[in-house]
Amino acid sequence: MKKPDVKVAILGDMNVGKTSLLHRYTERKFKDTISTVGGAFYLKQWGPYNISIWDTAGREQFHGLGSMYCRGAAAIMLIYDVTNWQSYVELENRFLSLTDTANADCIFVIVGNKADLTDSQAHVPEAQSEPGAEPGTESEPEASPTCLPPPASPLLLHRQVNREDAMALYGRVLRYKGLEENACLPADRTCFETSAKTGYNVDGLFETVFDMVLPSILKKKSDGENSTVDLEIPRTDKKSKAGCCS
Amino acid sequence: MSGCSPQEAAVRSGSTAATAGRGKPERSGEQRGRENREAQQQSSLPGQNRGATGWDVNISMSVKAFELVPAVEREQLMGEKVRIGIECIECCGQHLYVGTNDCFIHHFLLEERSTKGRLTYSSQKLLQKFLGLKKPVAELKAASALERLIILCDGTVSLVDMVTLEPVPFGGAKVKNVIAFCVNENPVTADPFCVEMAVVSARRRAVQIFTVHEDRVQMLKEVTTPEQPCALSVDGYFLCLALPTQYMILNYSSGASQDLFPYDSEERKPIVKRIGREEFLLAAPGGLGMFANAEGISQRAPVSWSESVIGAAVCFPYVVALDEGFVTVHSMLDQQLKQTLSFREGHILQNFEGKVVVSSTKAVYVLVPLPLEQQIQDLLAGHRVEEALTLAEGAQRNIPKDKFQILHKRILQQAGFIQFGQLQFSEAKEHFRKGQLDVRELISLYPLLLPASSSFTRCHPPLHEFADLYHLAQGDQEKVQRCKRFLISYLREVRSSESTNGFREDVDTALLKLYAESGHDSLLDLLASNNACLLADSAPWLEKHHRYFALGLLYHYNSQDALALQLWVRVVNGDLQDSTRADLFEYVVDFLSYCSNLDLVWKYAEWALQRDQKIGVQIFTKRPVSKEQTAQLNPDEVVKYLEKHHQALVLYLEHLVLENKVQKEKYHTQLAVLYADRVLGLLTRPAATEEQLCSARRKLQHLLRESDLYRVQLLLGKLQDSELLLTERATLHGKLEEHDKALNILVHQLKNCRAAEDYCTWASQDQDQAYRQRLFHQLLSVYLDPDVPGGTQTVEAVDLLNRYSDIFDSAQVLELVPEAWSLTLLRPFLCGALRASVHARRTAQVALALAQAENMQLQHDRLKYRGGPVFMSEKRGCQLCHNTFREPDFVCLPGGTPVHTHCATQRLRDSPTKRSQLDHGHTCNHT
Ligand SMILES: Nc1nc2c(ncn2[C@@H]2O[C@H](COP(=O)(O)OP(=O)(O)O)[C@@H](O)[C@H]2O)c(=O)[nH]1
């Protein structure tokens, strides 16, 4: 098993689409997910690094495990459903406290999923850069009978959570963490709206997050290097000092 | 049995879909019902009931990873006593200890037997020992290095001899009021004859660490805990504890602790198992099996058990768990439930040094893992490629490297064939590539593609279930075609990637056959480039598919040009049909022009020339000049041969004379004669057009003018009588330097002054000015000759003079010109002549002046170099030899130093580099 260099955790109420987002990103497909039991993780090769992405279970039953999954995380994605105000409220009520175990310099992003239900613009996935993206998977029929509207004239739902709400939440997250707002990433870079169904902004979300955690990986690597004393290699720094004084 | 309704059981034995069902309570009853039926069908698979034990042990699942094998049967333990039950088990090598609720310890010798590939156990009771209490034996742990069995009974830890089961008195601490204990399998002390043990006592909120020696127990440390632990596990300094409301990690050396997650131990019995270095498996809320390391981080995804889980163990790569009705097997690699074994009244599930033992209260079983390879093969048989690969790759570190590589390759290849069978070509290709498939395995699926001579036999056991492509496609032609297209693309890649080493013949021949069959254009590219197609196998195939042109190429590639030509000629003649090349005739001619086998060239030249002389002759004209003498054609022979083919002969001679500029009189004369004959022929033929004649004459004239080699007299004889071919005759006279005759013809017979002037220019082109002048004067005098019919041609003469004024000698012309001519008539000529003369004079004057100036300058320099007089006396010494001068002769070195002549010579000889300096020094006589 490859050892992950860094950890990213996905939090949010059940059914907001955490599993679907991860699935869309890793498999480039949208399919019926089964309710996540406990948690699952995926190892992503990002350049020379391995990033483990933890999909957590939103169900109350597994709530206690959340802080385990967040322990040592370098980034946390807080996901809500744009058509569901409660899912947004729950982020603050239930999930924020789970992040206490994350790294001190943990990065937070706020993601409103299911944008396809409220915005027709989210129907076009952004340029799918990956050639591996199979054509036809876009139109994979959804087994659920709730998805009746044909893509040509989608019945748009009323959105319950706006982008401003997400940005406000981000501010409150930073305050909760006791972080200086101007020392952190600005809200317009950390708030996303996505659709796991159409793929809208999904690659953008994950890739942005991976780029954001790179410094954390480098720091971890250099910390790790310093803490290991290599007996084979003579301590050159000492030598050079001596040479300078003599 | 209790708790497990058949419905629940059925739901759980399904695959992921059933697992999902548990997560979605809103599922309709109807759905559930369907799942039940499916599950029941599954669980009634034949041949898997182990009726002998009386237990309904049922194996139904996607992978058969384990098999339940009875170890100790009910009768061996308790006979007819119904109330007696198993409380705890310890297994150490072949020794199996069972503790019962009536305070007995039973010692069995467990022997493993392998019959027909199946593992069975037979147990033999060695001893049983009553501990003398009315309490159950709560826990047993063997310390084999000490030959002691650690027993927990009635809250007290005691030691007995492993063999005799006799109590061993021991000194040190008494260990009482114990709820649970566990042995550290990753001890911190280095003493091999000492066991570390962590103990939870009922009286304190603490964990105590003891060391157990042969006859002594010592307490090392006590760490307090926030609450009273109810279960524990230890690894190194790390204690993993189940507290009533949560799990935690506690470092007993540093006291540092880490909360893991909440858990209600009232509701469910907690499970804490060490599964490896600093890693634990825990029962989490919602029936999850969670992994946690010593830092409190989960590095593996959890597995989903039932809420009623009793025991769990890891047997890599599986997590095995026991609940009230089943043993479940999850893969740690993909979290999936892999196997469910029905097991009622399960009580204990524990891993003893890799041996997973399960027991009810009455009997003991061993959960025997099936060989990894068999599991993988089962998965592959179910076409579950990804799972098979995950399993194999997950087991990598448990298998020796070379063995793993062989296994892994084979699985990759099998996976590839499964995907190939499902027409998932890109995935198949990737697996073939990674598995380094012998490409012939794939080729051999396609009937007749491998050469008959190929030594290949399919790998055994077979990599796939297909007899051949038709078996695979089940008569679906579309499928067959897709498979063939895939093979083409695959073989092309294989060829270019150099991984064909050793069997290029097979690959290339197969590719050729596929191309030929499908009419693929690349067939020709294949044959034209470097290839290893087997002739014996390919030729009949190409013939069968009427790919004669390609077959010819193949013959050629195999140095059988005779066969190639024979075939192509038949195609050109229409005896065989192959429309590959519409210009096959030209191709054959071109081929012959390069063919180094001269016999073949001669053999087919006749055929080609008869078909088309103009193209056919290219056999000879396009022939590259090769250095090999043997491949050279003798032009004489060719010329002789071509005599019958007039057109071809002309073309060939033109090729020799005009293109290759062969300087041989014979060819030149022959070509000139042929040209002349043609012209003469055209002249006598009334049907001939002006155009034909012109073109024929142009060729003749050109040759006559440009060539110096042909026999002039011969041609003159031929053309002498023709009144029409005056230009040609003039040219011929010119070649003989009979300029007067030529000019006469041109001026008087042809009456073309322009031609006459051009003649003069042509005839004098390689000659000097005087020759040219003479020629022009000659023409002038022809014009001015009064003794010809028509008299003097004044106009032409004047024009000539005016136009070529610079050529003529003006003085001579003035003498010739008749008195009567007006000055204006000759004005351009005279102006030109005058200007030329003045110009010549002035130029000469300038040149003269320049020469004089140069001369002056040189004189000046000379005087300057000579300098003043050099005074010489007998007292004066030579700089070189330091002797005085006796003779008046001396040499001056640059700078005016006089030295002896012989000294200067000497020095000149000694140092050649100085020579130039000395040369500049000039000899002079003494003044
Ligand atoms: N329309 C729409 N449905 C979605 C989207 N993402 C997830 N879903 C649906 O929401 C439900 C819950 O998704 P899931 O990924 O299991 O959520 P999780 O509980 O957060 O992991 C499923 O029925 C999905 O099909 C989305 O972007 N658009």
Ligand SMILES: [Mg+2]
């Ligand atoms: Mg989920």
